[in-house]
Amino acid sequence: MIVQATNVSRVFPMPAGPVTAVHDLTLTIAQGEHTAIRGPSGCGKSTLLHMLGCVDAPTSGTLLFDGQDIAALSDRERSLLRLNHIGFVFQRFFLLPMLTAAENVELPQSEAGVERETRRRRSRELLDYVGLGPRADHRPSQLSGGEMQRVAIARALANRPRLLLADEPTGELDEATGQQIAALLDRVNADGTALVIVTHDHALAERATRVLTMKDGRIERETRR
Amino acid sequence: MGVFWAAVVVAAQGQQPPDILVSRQLAEAEGLGVGDVVDLATSAAGANARPFRIAGIYEPTPDPMQLGQVPREVRMHLPDLLSLTRGPDTPAGTEHVDSINIALTDPRDADAFARDLASRMPGVSARSTSNPSFDGNPFVVLERFHLAIAIVTIVAATVFLLALTIMLVDERRETVGVLRLIGLPVHRILGQIFFEGVLIAGVGALFGLVLALGSERLINEFFQWRYNTALIFVRITPEVAATCVAIAVPLGAVATVAASWALLRRGALRLARR
Numbered sequence A: 001m002i003v004q005a006t007n008v009s010r011v012f013p014m015p016a017g018p019v020t021a022v023h024d025l026t027l028t029i030a031q032g033e034h035t036a037i038r039g040p041s042g043c044g045k046s047t048l049l050h051m052l053g054c055v056d057a058p059t060s061g062t063l064l065f066d067g068q069d070i071a072a073l074s075d076r077e078r079s080l081l082r083l084n085h086i087g088f089v090f091q092r093f094f095l096l097p098m099l100t101a102a103e104n105v106e107l108p109q110s111e112a113g114v115e116r117e118t119r120r121r122r123s124r125e126l127l128d129y130v131g132l133g134p135r136a137d138h139r140p141s142q143l144s145g146g147e148m149q150r151v152a153i154a155r156a157l158a159n160r161p162r163l164l165l166a167d168e169p170t171g172e173l174d175e176a177t178g179q180q181i182a183a184l185l186d187r188v189n190a191d192g193t194a195l196v197i198v199t200h201d202h203a204l205a206e207r208a209t210r211v212l213t214m215k216d217g218r219i220e221r222e223t224r225r
Numbered sequence B: 001m002g003v004f005w006a007a008v009v010v011a012a013q014g015q016q017p018p019d020i021l022v023s024r025q026l027a028e029a030e031g032l033g034v035g036d037v038v039d040l041a042t043s044a045a046g047a048n049a050r051p052f053r054i055a056g057i058y059e060p061t062p063d064p065m066q067l068g069q070v071p072r073e074v075r076m077h078l079p080d081l082l083s084l085t086r087g088p089d090t091p092a093g094t095e096h097v098d099s100i101n102i103a104l105t106d107p108r109d110a111d112a113f114a115r116d117l118a119s120r121m122p123g124v125s126a127r128s129t130s131n132p133s134f135d136g137n138p139f140v141v142l143e144r145f146h147l148a149i150a151i152v153t154i155v156a157a158t159v160f161l162l163a164l165t166i167m168l169v170d171e172r173r174e175t176v177g178v179l180r181l182i183g184l185p186v187h188r189i190l191g192q193i194f195f196e197g198v199l200i201a202g203v204g205a206l207f208g209l210v211l212a213l214g215s216e217r218l219i220n221e222f223f224q225w226r227y228n229t230a231l232i233f234v235r236i237t238p239e240v241a242a243t244c245v246a247i248a249v250p251l252g253a254v255a256t257v258a259a260s261w262a263l264l265r266r267g268a269l270r271l272a273r274r
């Protein structure tokens, strides 16, 4: 078990009254699992994903990562946990524009204290893995959307995370490019990384072995294949 | 001074006339040179004029109190001055003076010396020229005025700097959010931003100094030309430079950290999502 969420809720206090984005939800993510989360806009998918990724903490309930209670960790410890065990991929890529593709992939490794030569080698390998070896020295502005997303995936994999979280990874891409990204994510999962993908894209969700459908902050339906 | 300029006589004389020094400004205005012999008299009409030989031209000690008055001055030996100015009915040796300047070996003794003199010779008023802090001294007033301007400038610049750093940090809100998501702890990011803030403030202070040093020359040259004086109007001393850096760098660092702290408190997610 990588993540174990028990009765977690996330309430945002707002001036007009509290907003419950995730409501009393229980969920586990197992090693190597491939999960998709679907549901209408505003149902709490991203909020749940952020809690699974230890970026956000539940307002009630317990969330264990690798058996560790997230609530008991300091910001520094949570940061380290994200750095070493969790990879994020977003709809809008979020690459650092002033760094090249290779440098973007090197960044989490250098933060984790990986030695220069080793991280250079790993960055090249990862860029080859996502099919962007020849574009290693290009900056994000010189890459297409699909290419940027592939760099973002390579970056997310840099420290060999056990869990890769993706929020609408194909949201800004055309269908053909979206399929390339989907295939790449499949390969990441096949190579052993647990995958949780939030998506509106039906085809992308269908590739998962487990599909959760959310509504109003709750899991309404779960299908396994 | 009581000595009026009468006429210029460039003539060889039997006996060598006494030497005088002429201020640069007077020499330039009247076209005088070293070796010229001139007549000096105590009255504008030129009565009782005596010849003097110009032994040199000097740059008068600039006096900010006399700014705008071009010093058309002559310096002569005291006996020459006395014999030139003494009235016919005043016996030699009974002249009097109203004031004299005294140079001390150690100028720091000035106040003690003044006190000492005043207690020994009641009625004599002794005052240190290097400590012009008596009330009503226009330069003390000016000094306070400068201090007020400096404080207002620094406060305004700080507000501006703060606004600038907030903009700078806000522009990088997405980058900071991404770094947080990747797993960089707050203190690492703050450290990086702090470093950049200090760097920017340091470079800014240096730029300001270079600008000040450049304009120092321009301002001095302009006003020295304008008022025909050797007075130094602006002087950037090492202390001024050090004060400038000592104020700017911590201020820049504090401003950057304050701005980024406000930003980081909002959490990684809201940063990256906008």
Ligand SMILES: Nc1ncnc2c1ncn2[C@@H]1O[C@H](COP(=O)(O)OP(=O)(O)OP(=O)(O)O)[C@@H](O)[C@H]1O
Pocket: A012, A014, A019, A020, A021, A040, A041, A042, A043, A044, A045, A046, A047, A048, B270
């Ligand atoms: N930081 C926040 N502050 C206040 N309310 C929030 C915040 N984040 C999310 N919410 C609210 O929580 C609810 C769920 O938001 P969330 O972003 O998780 O939805 P979602 O399922 O990801 O939607 P979408 O498919 O449009 O991305 C929404 O009503 C949203 O307004």
Ligand SMILES: [Mg+2]
Pocket: A045, A046, A047, A167
């Ligand atoms: Mg969302």
